[in-house]
Amino acid sequence: MCVGALASNSSCTEMMNEGTGQGTLLQFYYNHYLGYCLPFLYKGDGGNSNRFANDQQCMEICSSQYNVLYPEGDAVCNLKMEPGSCFARQTMFYYDSQEKACRMFLYGGCQGNGNRFDTKEDCEKMCRAKSGRMLGPAPNPDEQTVDVGLIVGILGGVVFAVAVIASVALFVVQRKGKHADMKKVPTNDVEMR
Template sequence: MHPEKASTTTCIGECTPGDLEVKHERRAARAVATEEEEGSGGMDNSPFTKNKAGSCHMPPAAGPCLGSNDRFFYNASSMACEKFKYGGCLGNPNNFFTERECLQTCRTEAACRLPIAKGPCKLSETRWAFDSDQGKCIIFHYGGCKGNGNHFYTEKECKEYCGVPTG
């Protein structure tokens, strides 16, 4: 895990708009499993995993700071991770650097019952999804946005989440 530079914004004087001072500090980024390590998302490296179930049902929270950081939150209704703008401070634990980290933390086996959703965007990212008609994980091309939780980065991860025997 590599430290990442982060900025904190503090008020100077009476905290009027425009009187902000940016301080850079180093902090550790949340760990995301490598393709070899990944699986059912049983990683407890995030400071928020202690309250995983509760935090994954929280709405996205930009926080009061004025930054504009792209982050992901888990939308429990759609069972997908979606982008939002994070201001850089406060907020809540439903806040992830990557879609992959978000899915590994919040996705449940219920995602395996969702239809395979390529999404409307034009990327062609190779992913795996559980096809309930065939009862197995299949490869498909994800468009990069507005999919759902039934997309996995590896066949192994798909099989572990969806209960498909390996081997």
């Protein structure tokens, strides 16, 4: 698409309009001053036509950068991972062309590019042929071979138990020492006047 054709789409130049109502539906609008799409919460009624279900749909209709950011087919697998500029933290997957594997990353919720998949399976389906691994399950580079949380929990429990046992032992030893040092005062020999 050329820029002139995009400018003729009047919905892309309209200001963001959240509409009316009590709903909260995540939608995207094209900010023609910035040149990209941003998320907003649509209230469910009214609004205008500068409202799209996702970033990709918004960019396709409104941006001349669409074909660069969302190339057709497995060409998306050659794009670098782009976390986006917003502050959401959505777990997504991208294809790492150097490692030839799908990896997990945190997507910010807006912008980015087409090398972004909801599931590892979607990523592998699109980019697996590029990895040269057509048969058999792919190794998961994000999967830890040892459960670090379990190890930290066990070590923490052991340290706590040792500290409690040492404290009790120290208390008992100190208490026995005080009893041994105390001399009994004979009460029969003391005369009261």
